[in-house]
Amino acid sequence: MQQIDSYRHKGLRSRLVQELVQKKIVDKSVLTAIGNVPRHLFLESSFIKFAYQDKAFPIGAGQTISQPYTVALQSQLLEVKPGEKVLEVGTGSGYQAAVLIEMGVKLFSIERQSELYQRSTRLLRELGYQGRFFLGDGYEGLPAQAPFDKIIITAGAPVIPRALLTQLKVGGIMIIPLGDQEQVLMRIVRINEDEFEQEEIEACAFVPMLNGVVNK
Template sequence: MIVREDSFRHKGLRQRLVQELQKKGITHPRVLEAIGRVPRHLFIDPSFSGFAYQDKAFPIGAGQTISQPYTVALQSQLLEVQPGEKILEVGTGSGYQAAVLVAMGAKLFSIERQKELYDRTASLLPKLGFLLRQYWGDGYQGLPDVAPFDKIIVTAGAPYVPKELLTQLKVGGLMVIPVGENRQVMTRIRRLSDIDFEKEAFGDCAFVPMLNGIEKK
């Protein structure tokens, strides 16, 4: 995979995007710093690169999309990432959300069911300097052999909250997940004890569906 340049123009466009996200309610300084650092145009098809810093989603192949920057920033803000935390991302997708989390200091483990996307990001992310552990597998199952996690983020619309993921969350940890069928509600779950969980809702959203199993290329 050829990595394109990250020019002064791109960096200027990112700063304008940061300002736009601030106006939309993103306030976490490390989220904004990460959005300002990560070259989003390198995570999408070159045909869309001229629009990369607009607050829009774009197709990335395999029936998936790269989420709009506001959605990435919102999920990252709700996750309350602290440097060094062990975080599970369900749905690597384009790798953009993963890069933002790594830029925020997360120790990231990311799982992707689409082999095409897994292969692409497994090559791209290290070339861009974003180091994490990547897995090709079923997001509904999480990574039980690596658990527990301080935080879990799900980047696809889940019809329900998978119990397997809840069990992999540390007591005191947070999960951010869009829950629903056609449209979802952005939901944050805090694990209070071995059996108790607290849920908060943060408005409607729209994601591609979270699917069971793994998809071979």
Template structure:
């Protein structure tokens, strides 16, 4: 159920993240359109439109809306972009990408979260392709991708993901082995050359290997 009240709270959230520096209108419109409260248990709905991360189970969180908007803005999404998301989590980031017209392939290692998100998003009208697997390995059988977004902190940039980017493609990934990561954008300039830009410090749950069934 998405009410006028929820829409009003979303508009306020969009104003908040715009004040924090998000300028891409398509990103702001997507944040304003996705009913974030549907990703929360009913007893926690009052937290849905605060600009904060929130626990979702399996030791994971639904990302802070500003962080989702920041990563999405760095990706420079265009309608029809083929996007790999590493770390489905709640499914909120995937919903934002779908709202922007991307073709989303999303991979999750926790079976509990995979089951929840692959049930919830289609009911909301979003139809990414869901995969249960190890995000470090990406989805080589579906590659190449125009864009790759990693929604957990990686101690280093996974080689397998680099090879799955098309030439000219972008990957946005938080990199760092401590409690804080540096938001990094990688451009694949040619078959063998990549360039990097850094965009400040963020805090993410760690990117882990393997699958939890």
């Protein structure tokens, strides 16, 4: 499949980056990554002309590609450094994964929907994004690959999954949308083996985080 990333696309990304700066995204590595990742290639063809608007769009299987501000904010809150091990729960379209890989992390990403897993991992590899991708239940995480420096959840969880907390390094950061109908973006820091510090960031809206694996 031919992937086209034109000067026009790059210009639209540059404009999007400026919009994110106005929305208080200040991490230069995040802004550079958003400016580099061709978001239009992660969307269905009917939405491509809207790709660089700061909006979420459907990607099939009842899922969405998050709006760029949400991706940028979650990435900024993670405070990642190049070389860190990051677990992403919910590969989805692969866009957030691409942004994190652009930021230099060693990404481990898990997706429960087989249809999305196949599509997003194929696209990421075609675009040259190297990460480790798994089909599985996000509530369980990836215990065999743990511990992780950072964990990012890209779906709204009714509770904080205990298994994911145990896979976070001491001093590590987890970003999770918490709640059912109404969600709050939470930043959780592991203080020691038994203690976690929680901070509410802002209200948010994500698709629900579900158990199990869907093989279709």
